[in-house]
Amino acid sequence: MSAPLRLGIAGLGTVGIGVLRIIRKHGALLKERTGREIIITAVSARSKSKDRGISLDQYAWEDNPVALATRDDVDIFVELIGGDTGPAKDAVEAALAAGKDVVTANKALLAIHGQALAETAERDGRALRYEAAVAGGIPVVKALAEGLAGNEITRVMGVMNGSCNYILTRMESAGLSYEEVFAEADGLGYLEADPQLDVGGIDAAHKLALLSSLSFGTVVDFDGITLEGIERVSIDDINAAADMGYKIKLLGVAQLTGRGLEQRMQPCLVPDSSPLGQLDGGTNMVVLEGDAVGQIVLRGPGAGEGPTASAVMADISDIAKGLRAPVFGKPATTLTRVPSAHAQLPAPYYLRMTLDDKPGALAKIASVLGESGVSIDRMRQYGHDDTQAPVLIVTHKTTPDALNTALTAMQNTNVLSGTPVALRIETV
Amino acid sequence: MSAPLRLGIAGLGTVGIGVLRIIRKHGALLKERTGREIIITAVSARSKSKDRGISLDQYAWEDNPVALATRDDVDIFVELIGGDTGPAKDAVEAALAAGKDVVTANKALLAIHGQALAETAERDGRALRYEAAVAGGIPVVKALAEGLAGNEITRVMGVMNGSCNYILTRMESAGLSYEEVFAEADGLGYLEADPQLDVGGIDAAHKLALLSSLSFGTVVDFDGITLEGIERVSIDDINAAADMGYKIKLLGVAQLTGRGLEQRMQPCLVPDSSPLGQLDGGTNMVVLEGDAVGQIVLRGPGAGEGPTASAVMADISDIAKGLRAPVFGKPATTLTRVPSAHAQLPAPYYLRMTLDDKPGALAKIASVLGESGVSIDRMRQYGHDDTQAPVLIVTHKTTPDALNTALTAMQNTNVLSGTPVALRIETV
Numbered sequence: 001m002s003a004p005l006r007l008g009i010a011g012l013g014t015v016g017i018g019v020l021r022i023i024r025k026h027g028a029l030l031k032e033r034t035g036r037e038i039i040i041t042a043v044s045a046r047s048k049s050k051d052r053g054i055s056l057d058q059y060a061w062e063d064n065p066v067a068l069a070t071r072d073d074v075d076i077f078v079e080l081i082g083g084d085t086g087p088a089k090d091a092v093e094a095a096l097a098a099g100k101d102v103v104t105a106n107k108a109l110l111a112i113h114g115q116a117l118a119e120t121a122e123r124d125g126r127a128l129r130y131e132a133a134v135a136g137g138i139p140v141v142k143a144l145a146e147g148l149a150g151n152e153i154t155r156v157m158g159v160m161n162g163s164c165n166y167i168l169t170r171m172e173s174a175g176l177s178y179e180e181v182f183a184e185a186d187g188l189g190y191l192e193a194d195p196q197l198d199v200g201g202i203d204a205a206h207k208l209a210l211l212s213s214l215s216f217g218t219v220v221d222f223d224g225i226t227l228e229g230i231e232r233v234s235i236d237d238i239n240a241a242a243d244m245g246y247k248i249k250l251l252g253v254a255q256l257t258g259r260g261l262e263q264r265m266q267p268c269l270v271p272d273s274s275p276l277g278q279l280d281g282g283t284n285m286v287v288l289e290g291d292a293v294g295q296i297v298l299r300g301p302g303a304g305e306g307p308t309a310s311a312v313m314a315d316i317s318d319i320a321k322g323l324r325a326p327v328f329g330k331p332a333t334t335l336t337r338v339p340s341a342h343a344q345l346p347a348p349y350y351l352r353m354t355l356d357d358k359p360g361a362l363a364k365i366a367s368v369l370g371e372s373g374v375s376i377d378r379m380r381q382y383g384h385d386d387t388q389a390p391v392l393i394v395t396h397k398t399t400p401d402a403l404n405t406a407l408t409a410m411q412n413t414n415v416l417s418g419t420p421v422a423l424r425i426e427t428v
Numbered sequence: 429m430s431a432p433l434r435l436g437i438a439g440l441g442t443v444g445i446g447v448l449r450i451i452r453k454h455g456a457l458l459k460e461r462t463g464r465e466i467i468i469t470a471v472s473a474r475s476k477s478k479d480r481g482i483s484l485d486q487y488a489w490e491d492n493p494v495a496l497a498t499r500d501d502v503d504i505f506v507e508l509i510g511g512d513t514g515p516a517k518d519a520v521e522a523a524l525a526a527g528k529d530v531v532t533a534n535k536a537l538l539a540i541h542g543q544a545l546a547e548t549a550e551r552d553g554r555a556l557r558y559e560a561a562v563a564g565g566i567p568v569v570k571a572l573a574e575g576l577a578g579n580e581i582t583r584v585m586g587v588m589n590g591s592c593n594y595i596l597t598r599m600e601s602a603g604l605s606y607e608e609v610f611a612e613a614d615g616l617g618y619l620e621a622d623p624q625l626d627v628g629g630i631d632a633a634h635k636l637a638l639l640s641s642l643s644f645g646t647v648v649d650f651d652g653i654t655l656e657g658i659e660r661v662s663i664d665d666i667n668a669a670a671d672m673g674y675k676i677k678l679l680g681v682a683q684l685t686g687r688g689l690e691q692r693m694q695p696c697l698v699p700d701s702s703p704l705g706q707l708d709g710g711t712n713m714v715v716l717e718g719d720a721v722g723q724i725v726l727r728g729p730g731a732g733e734g735p736t737a738s739a740v741m742a743d744i745s746d747i748a749k750g751l752r753a754p755v756f757g758k759p760a761t762t763l764t765r766v767p768s769a770h771a772q773l774p775a776p777y778y779l780r781m782t783l784d785d786k787p788g789a790l791a792k793i794a795s796v797l798g799e800s801g802v803s804i805d806r807m808r809q810y811g812h813d814d815t816q817a818p819v820l821i822v823t824h825k826t827t828p829d830a831l832n833t834a835l836t837a838m839q840n841t842n843v844l845s846g847t848p849v850a851l852r853i854e855t856v
Binding site for chain 1: 580751
């Protein structure tokens with residue numbers, strides 16, 4: 001039996017306390033599974049005196065996470081502070097410099113500084129693992145980097161922000177506006193202190209950036225993500241999409257195409273009968289597609305004490321078993337820099353607009369679409385009052401460029417009231 | 429860079445050829461991901477001359493898989509022969525005795541001989557891995573043994589035979605009888621040479637036995653599984669279940685209870701809106717539940733060249749990266765022998781019966797159920813001809829013992845025509 005594996009845990013919020021609880025509860029089980037005793041030697045957090053419902057007396061305390069990260073009696077530095085700058089970054093860097101392995105749940109840190117941190121870790125033969133940073137309790141980093149190691153990954157998709165999915169599904173089920181459900185979710189404490197991280201799609205985009213790198217062997221490129229949050233999703237669109245057989249999701253999609261790396265995090269329509277379409281509430285889902293395996297769908301809790309701590313423990317257990325693997329699936333120095341594919345692959349689009357009810361209005365829209373090379377798959381005009389008619393169109397596959405040309409031309413017809421809504425339909 | 433990792437592959441059916449194809453196509457990728465070149469040195473199959481659509485000239489040939497397994501130029505013996513006796517078993521044993529690592533897709537071999545093989549492998553520090561044996565391309569062994577290592581597993585469930593799920597969903601969608609769809613599936617080559625392996629639930633039960641061991645740290649106990657195939661599932665039950673909001677699935681469930689290890693592979697009802705209920709066709713799904721993570725659902729192709737070869741490659745890649753882990757999640761000598769829990773946990777049940785249309789018949793059934801301690805949640809009597817009335821009952825949670833008492837008592841009422849059908853409803 002090897003010597004105990006000694007953890008230093010920085011950050012004693014929900015996840016940190018969850019990790020403490022698992023190690024206390026399952027010490028014997030973890031030892032059997034990993035072959036090593038796993039113990040916590042020291043902890044650090046902002047306030048020592050805060051009541052966390054669990055005694056910390058048995059652990060050494062450090063006010064400064066950097067001091068914790070470099071302690072002689074720490075083998076793995078577990079970073080659960082969060083944030084892409086400040087103490088989290090300082091402490092992770094200090095830990096690696098001191099020859100420690102690092103386990104983190106910090107998606108922002110890795111999405112922004114992942115390449116530099118990975119190069120440092122790998123140069124010194126240290127582990128830097130982050131299962132908890134992507135899709136909470138779902139072991140998706142492991143599935144991608146190890147479970148699908150024999151595949152060229154062709155596409156990765158995911159609904160990876162539970163708060164956004166909660167808001168969208170609650171809007172539909174209760175028939176409420178975005179603003180109403182946002183206020184409700186905020187009141188329930190479902191949103192980050194800065195809600196833009198959630199509803200602006202930033203948190204989910206951090207996760208997508210990590211999955212992209214793992215999938216395609218590319219340098220993490222958060223800035224290359226086409227990012228749009230859920231603020232402009234209206235209850236009218238949710239209802240109209242449902243009517244056409246779709247759900248609206250904040251969906252992340254990454255693909256390596258001939259044009260470069262396409263990464264999008266934006267509201268999309270997916271068929272309501274697909275696993276993504278059927279995903280209600282705060283649950284996360286990641287879809288992995290590989291040339292050998294076809295499609296794998298992983299579903300589970302994306303946040304919370306137990307699920308996130310479970311993911312942290314998976315990383316700790318792997319390190320205990322001696323696993324050493326490149327941070328992003330292949331050596332960081334071999335990751336490629338690929339341009340962002342701003343010209344995205346063609347897709348069908350959903351269009352919702354309000355026509356002025358004059359003779360020939362619909363014909364004008366149809367002809368403008370045709371002239372722009374956008375062909376109509378399905379069209380539906382709804383019952384209406386005497387001056388305006390709501391119209392829905394599902395197009396055949398079209399390029400975003402052709403679509404934008406069509407949208408501009410439609411605006412110039414003077415038969416529309418307001419601006420048409422256009423949302424991509426993802427083929428799943 | 430380490431020396432190349434040399435594979436000897438026995439069995440060149442669909443999966444074996446799939447592995448060959450991946451290694452030829454993704455040699456460079458695999459080397460980047462694992463840090464080692466992975467090469468095939470020798471192969472073995474029943475017929476050397478058979479046209480497999482791929483040249484084997486570059487590999488040494490062995491007629492005898494045992495000879496292949498013990499070659500000096502083989503580091504990993506890849507067993508894709510199948511069967512729990514004969515050449516597959518002989519060759520795996522020979523490989524381990526010769527100090528080779530072993531990767532296999534053979535669920536029957538491990539379900540029957542897993543304990544002995546694991547003890548041999550672990551005694552000598554060899555790997556014995558079998559991701560491809562359970563649920564095809566879904567990396568479920570990895571998810572359980574590694575991804576959820578910080579959890580006490582509380583339940584594992586799965587639809588793990590694509591042929592059965594195809595038959596059940598096709599019966600529903602086409603309104604055909606079991607016999608009709610069985611003949612159709614057999615004609616399409618969807619069934620094993622011995623169809624009992626599929627429709628009798630044996631293949632799926634082999635997989636469940638492996639998941640149980642991984643989940644609960646118990647010795648693989650295939651014989652302890654309560655096993656029932658799909659032969660008695662009628663189109664009437666499929667339609668009636670649908671009417672009550674359920675789907676019928678061949679569902680494997682394992683739980684460690686106070687009474688022992690409960691393992692069941694039998695037709696069950698699941699809510700039609702649940703991920704299991706929405707699983708159509710040949711796809712597999714595994715549901716993992718842990719005390720920290722909650723519920724994780726994994727969905728993907730359960731068979732076929734690409735998916736199964738993908739799983740084989742995951743194991744090979746892990747060995748290439750130096751991963752050494754116990755075969756069933758903890759050392760084989762520490763796995764516990766737990767009695768089979770034949771008295772299962774209480775569950776709701778679905779009952780379908782045909783009542784003779786006489787006054788008081790339904791009252792008699794209801795009172796017999798009540799006397800047996802079985803309480804009725806929902807009851808539905810259907811329109812009927814002049815002598816017989818179809819009746820559906822969904823019970824509240826009841827023990828199998830109470831249900832069996834009730835079924836016997838119902839038979840003795842003389843108001844039933846034929847034998848009532850009883851199917852368990854799994855809470856998912």
